[in-house]
Amino acid sequence: MPTTELPLHAFKAYDIRGEVPDELNANFATLLGRSLAARASEAGICALVIGYDGRLSSPELSQALADGIHDGGINTLNIGMVPTPLVYFAAHTLGTGSGIAITGSHNPPQYNGFKMMMAGSALYGDDITSLRTEMMRPKAIASKRGEGQSINVIDDYITRITADVVLKRPMKIAIDCGNGVAGVIAPALFKALGCEVHELFCEVDGRFPNHHPDPADPKNLQDLIAALQKTDCEIGLAFDGDGDRLGVVTRSGEIIWPDRQMILFARDILARLPKSQILFDVKCSRQLSQAITAAGGEPLMCRTGHSLVKAKLAETGAPLAGEMSGHIFFKERWFGFDDGLYTGARLLEILSRDANPSAVLESLPTAFSTPELKIEMDEGEPFTLIDALQEKGVFKGATQISTIDGVRVEYTDGFGLARPSNTTPVVVLRFEGDTPMALERIQTQFRQQLLALKSDIRLPF
Numbered sequence: 301m302p303t304t305e306l307p308l309h310a311f312k313a314y315d316i317r318g319e320v321p322d323e324l325n326a327n328f329a330t331l332l333g334r335s336l337a338a339r340a341s342e343a344g345i346c347a348l349v350i351g352y353d354g355r356l357s358s359p360e361l362s363q364a365l366a367d368g369i370h371d372g373g374i375n376t377l378n379i380g381m382v383p384t385p386l387v388y389f390a391a392h393t394l395g396t397g398s399g400i401a402i403t404g405s406h407n408p409p410q411y412n413g414f415k416m417m418m419a420g421s422a423l424y425g426d427d428i429t430s431l432r433t434e435m436m437r438p439k440a441i442a443s444k445r446g447e448g449q450s451i452n453v454i455d456d457y458i459t460r461i462t463a464d465v466v467l468k469r470p471m472k473i474a475i476d477c478g479n480g481v482a483g484v485i486a487p488a489l490f491k492a493l494g495c496e497v498h499e500l501f502c503e504v505d506g507r508f509p510n511h512h513p514d515p516a517d518p519k520n521l522q523d524l525i526a527a528l529q530k531t532d533c534e535i536g537l538a539f540d541g542d543g544d545r546l547g548v549v550t551r552s553g554e555i556i557w558p559d560r561q562m563i564l565f566a567r568d569i570l571a572r573l574p575k576s577q578i579l580f581d582v583k584c585s586r587q588l589s590q591a592i593t594a595a596g597g598e599p600l601m602c603r604t605g606h607s608l609v610k611a612k613l614a615e616t617g618a619p620l621a622g623e624m625s626g627h628i629f630f631k632e633r634w635f636g637f638d639d640g641l642y643t644g645a646r647l648l649e650i651l652s653r654d655a656n657p658s659a660v661l662e663s664l665p666t667a668f669s670t671p672e673l674k675i676e677m678d679e680g681e682p683f684t685l686i687d688a689l690q691e692k693g694v695f696k697g698a699t700q701i702s703t704i705d706g707v708r709v710e711y712t713d714g715f716g717l718a719r720p721s722n723t724t725p726v727v728v729l730r731f732e733g734d735t736p737m738a739l740e741r742i743q744t745q746f747r748q749q750l751l752a753l754k755s756d757i758r759l760p761f
Contacts, residue, residue, distance in 0.1 A: 306331075311432050313722035314424045314607040317404065317413035320357040324412055326364035328435075329402075332414060333368020335434040337446070340374045340398060343419050347375040347446075349399030351387040353481040353542050354504035357412050358402050365400060365414075366448050373442030378450045381504070383481050383543025384415055385639035390453045391417055392635045393460075403481075403542040406514035409507050415542075421614070424607035454485055462492045464633055465645045467652035474498040474533040475644075476524040478513030479505040482543035482641060489641055490537075493648065498533050500524060513540050515547020516626055516672075518555060525553040535657045537644045544606075545626030546640040548647065550658035559584040560664045561647065562622040563591040568650050569619050569632050570595040579612055579621035579629075581605075582705045583672065583730050586715050587665040603705040605722055606638050624672070624730075667714070668739045669732040673760045674721075675750075682720035682727045685754060689718060693749045709746075713738040716746045729761065 306328065310318035316332070318324045340348055348369055352358035358381070366376045377399075379390050384401040391399040397420035404411040416423040423431075473495050477483035483502035490497050500523055501510045511520045515538040524536040528551050538547035548556040559580065566578045566588070574596045580588055581604040589599040602612045606627040613621045619632035627638035634642055651657035677685070689707050700710040706719025706728075714733035721728050729746070733739030743761055750757055 306432050306435055308432065311429050313428070314422070314605055315413050315415045316428065316431070317407060317411060319410050320361075320412050324357075324361065326360055329361045329364035330368035330371070331435040332431065333365040333370075334372050334439045335431055336400065336416065336418070337369045337372020337374040338434065338439065339418055340369075341372060345374070345396060345398050345419060347377055347396050347398075349377045349379060349387055349390045349394060349396055350402070351379045351382040351384070351390070351399070352402035353384070353404065353506075354381060354479070354483075355404050355409065355412050355506035358506070361402050361412060365402065370446035370448065371441050372439065373444055373446050375446040376448045378448055379453050380450065381481060381484060382454065383485060383539075383641060385544050385637060385641060386453055386457055386485070387415075388417065388635065388637040388639070389457050389460075390451070393453070393456065394451070401542065405544075406512065406516075406541045408512075422607040422610050424605070424611075458485070458489050458492050461489065461642060461645050465493060465649050467494050467648055469652050470494045470496065471535070471648060471652055471657070472496040472498070472533050473648070474500060474524060474527045474531065474536040475502065476500040476521075476527075476536065476538040477502045478511055478520065478539065478541065479503060479508050480513035480539060480541040480543065482539035485543070486539060486641060486644075489645065490648075493645060495648065498527060498531055500527055508541075515540055515545060521547055521549055521555060525549050529553070535648075535651060535661075537647075539640045539644075540626065543640050544638045546628065546643045546647070547626065548661065550661050552658060552662070554658075554662055556661045556664070557624070558622055558626045558628060559588045559624050560661075560666065561643075562588050562620075562628065563664050564650055564661070565620055565622070565628070565630075565646065566592050566597060567595045570597045573619050573632065576620075577616050577618040579609060579616065579618050581609060581623045582702065582708050582717055582719060583624035583728070584622070585667060585669065585732055586710065587667055591665055601702065601704065601708075604719065610637065667732050667734055668736050670730055670739070670743075670761065673729040675727040675729065675757060675760060677725050677727065679725045682725055685727060685750070685757075686718060686720045688753045689749060692753065695745060695749070709742075711738070711742060714742050716742045718746065718750070731761070
């Protein structure tokens with residue numbers, strides 16, 4: 301495959317992603333497999349786990365990837381069509397610490413990609429971009445090719461969760477898998493936990509005919525909200541395309557965003573593990589930090605990116621971490637990887653203690669906030685703009701300014717955030733205020749500072 305067919309933009313900060321077949325195809329997957337085999341060999345790893353999502357292109361990419369890995373003399377443990385968290389689960393429980401999930405996550409149907417872990421750590425940043433260089437180098441076929449073994453880990457996964465997570469009472473829930481791969485497991489898992497399950501779009505269909513499998517967008521939750529209004533289900537759970545993120549809605553139709561979910565999880569864990577650190581990314585509500593402190597924990601803000609959060613979790617030994625995007629990581633009682641299905645189970649464990657789960661969720665602290673806003677720019681411009689904002693920005697009334705990931709400005713009554721995306725050429729913004737007036741004031745200040753640096757910028761607020 302010529303260099304031109306290994307598009308640089310497919311090698312993202314946290315994974316490999318691109319359109320099939322123009323950017324990703326069987327040849328690409330084979331070359332990737334050979335490069336990953338070389339890394340595994342250097343690390344003394346003899347087998348890699350492979351799992352894939354429900355996209356139409358995934359079986360072919362999975363087979364080609366396995367062929368490449370075998371060319372390098374490394375064996376594969378093939379766990380079939382499963383949510384991404386099961387690849388991580390298998391990597392842990394089968395003792396390889398290494399695996400690849402073939403998934404396009406929540407991208408449109410024509411996309412696919414690869415999420416990778418090696419020797420217990422997710423590949424991200426330079427570990428991914430350097431793969432391209434390695435894929436371009438010709439590699440000799442190993443004298444003894446690797447072999448593939450098919451393994452079913454679904455039953456072990458469900459057994460492991462149901463042995464640990466116990467609901468206080470049976471619950472009736474609605475789940476929406478958006479025709480993503482979570483549908484392979486979610487109904488069986490929640491029934492095994494003792495739930496009566498109303499299923500929406502749990503048939504795996506890589507075309508996503510009903511709605512896009514991304515619970516971060518409110519419009520993709522409307523079917524679930526409608527189902528809760530039409531049935532006597534107590535709560536609604538939605539999963540993204542590869543099952544590593546969770547969306548939550550109440551009977552009244554209120555969306556409980558991940559940073560509010562984290563308040564509930566933090567309180568629960570800190571009751572057992574007082575004074576623990578709880579990690580969250582820069583996009584999360586200040587209500588979360590305050591709730592962690594009030595519950596006797598130590599809030600620790602970190603950079604956005606599920607691989608970065610996972611690495612920080614491993615570094616700190618914290619029992620819980622989460623992102624506004626919906627990636628939540630339990631280290632207490634679990635393995636420390638992001639798993640929407642397990643997160644849903646832990647949520648129900650807490651909610652089953654109360655007769656009115658929706659009331660529990662709706663009583664969580666909240667504030668006036670914006671969704672994630674994006675400034676579209678040319679490649680490289682977001683980083684230049686945010687560097688200038690860090691250097692020249694003037695934020696009157698700020699109590700604290702964090703530059704660990706962009707610019708997050710704290711006030712007594714809210715916060716503002718501007719950060720460059722690591723995956724697309726956009727500046728990501730989020731604002732929060734205790735009152736609508738506070739929210740507007742903070743937005744106005746950011747608007748003035750951004751326009752002072754780039755007068756022709758098109759702001760989404």
